[in-house]
Amino acid sequence: MEGRQLQQVLNTQRLKSLQEWMQESSITLTQVNGQRKYGGPPPGWQGPVPGPGCEVFISQIPRDVYEDRLIPLFQSIGTIYEFRLMMNFSGQNRGFAYAKYGDPLTASTAVMTLHHYRLPEGGCLTVRKSTEKRQLRLGDLPTSINQLELLTVLRMLSDGVEEVLLKMAGPKGREVVALVNYSSHYAASMAKKVLAQAFKKHYGISITVKWTSFSKSKHVSETGQEDGTFTPPGLSPLPKPSITPPHLHPKPSLQDVPAHPPLQSFFRAVGSPAGLPRDEMKPQGPVNRDAVSLLQWMCEVNRLGTPRYEVRFHHASSDGFLCFSYEVLIPCFLIPLYGVIQILPGPSVQATKEEVYRAVAELVIQTICKVSNARPF
Known part of the structure; x- marks a missing residue:
């Protein structure tokens, strides 16, 4: 039947x-x-x-x-x-x-x-x-939540997270909300499907996840209509989304996120464990220490801003290497970091592109460490 x-x-x-x-x-x-x-x-x-x-x-x-x-x-x-x-x-x-x-x-x-x-x-x-909405509003968050910790957790649970801004909202200004910028509308749509359930499953926290939009508009993924991005009254807008390198690893499904309790189960559901100072609870580096995520983490920890990459293909050398010129703008630096790299082509265009970004990020990390006399770890 x-x-x-x-x-x-x-x-x-x-x-x-x-x-x-x-x-x-x-x-x-x-x-x-x-x-x-x-x-x-x-x-x-x-x-x-x-x-x-x-x-x-x-x-x-x-x-x-x-x-x-x-x-x-x-x-x-x-x-x-x-x-x-x-x-x-x-x-x-x-x-x-x-x-x-x-x-x-x-x-x-x-x-x-x-x-x-x-x-x-x-x-x-x-x-x-397409208006390509890229911003989600997370509500009902614990008042003790930390912006860097939340950013780290969101990047473990969803793909394409660029920036997070925490603000107080509500009639009496006592509600903690987060405005989360994603790299694309697709990434934001996928995050909206899984975040509420993931926070409940892994941390026992009930949050709300909504589009940041005009109240009279409807969400396209549910109604077939689109609207623009809008910051609710009383909240400062997020910075304009920056250009970031492609994510180098597939986005995990909700069943696979994560295989182990992340960040001490989000620091015991966003509370300070007894006798453990907050500084000791901060993540000690990105979960996946490839050069791109490592540079991103270094900039976040040192409040340098999100790196912006501009890479151009220059020529192919006679020995088979591909030559690229690059500029990486880190907002707190007065001038961009620039130079030239050579790599061997990968098995696909995407693999080659990922290798270019990794090589650029490694050189930028080396430069920063030389200037600051600091270690990346």
Whole structure:
């Protein structure tokens, strides 16, 4: 009975067309937490990760129209870096999707060309620039919480955390809230799904996790509508999100986070254990001591600000090395740190990119240590 009901809901011919298209085009689609993703980056991508303004929001998609129809349509405007179609458990789409291009001009062209585009299958698409919300509001936090400790825990539980700001809010200014900036809307969306449950499971703390948004707007992941980022009255806005290097390790699922009680079970649910000074409870370094996370941690501990990377490919040498020039801006330094590095190409574009950032971070750490006569650990 359930099989017949599902068959009535799903258009089997459309599903067959999707499977045939995937085989013919060698397209890989990945199902992740209620959305099906292509790319991010796609095979053969050579450019940098697209910044703000490169993504479009697509709504009013008929529920039985899939990527075999949508991706070629939006690829006709320009190369797609990433395409995400929101999905129901039934196998239908949820009526909206995101397409990210390599630059804002191509995204604007997609809006002008495909807004109100009428599909042969029926339905008229709505296409507009994505607001790419990246900020979450964490409420009901313990009053004894520490900003650096919270930042460390959030980075263990979710991917793409850039900055955290703690503020007092509420009618009497007694509620502690955190505004958390993420590197992308996707990272923030994934964090919103898991943070409340993760804090409850691992630390016994009940918190609220909401989008920072206008009260009259609705959240896109639940309604298919988008709104902009807004800082609630009484709170100072977070600094503008900085450009950070790509995360070098896959984001763990909630079941895998973490394998051991992190940071002494968040310092016994954000309280000072008897006889243990607060200074001794601070983390002694990043959980994963690769050069990029180590530099990030050094800057946080010494209140230098978040490092901002700018890396440019220069040339390939005759002996097979790739040469890059780099600049790393650390906000508390008056001038950026810059130089040239050489690396051997990795097995993929992404692996090469990660190695570039690691090499740059190592040189920056060495420079900082020479200047300050301090150790990175």
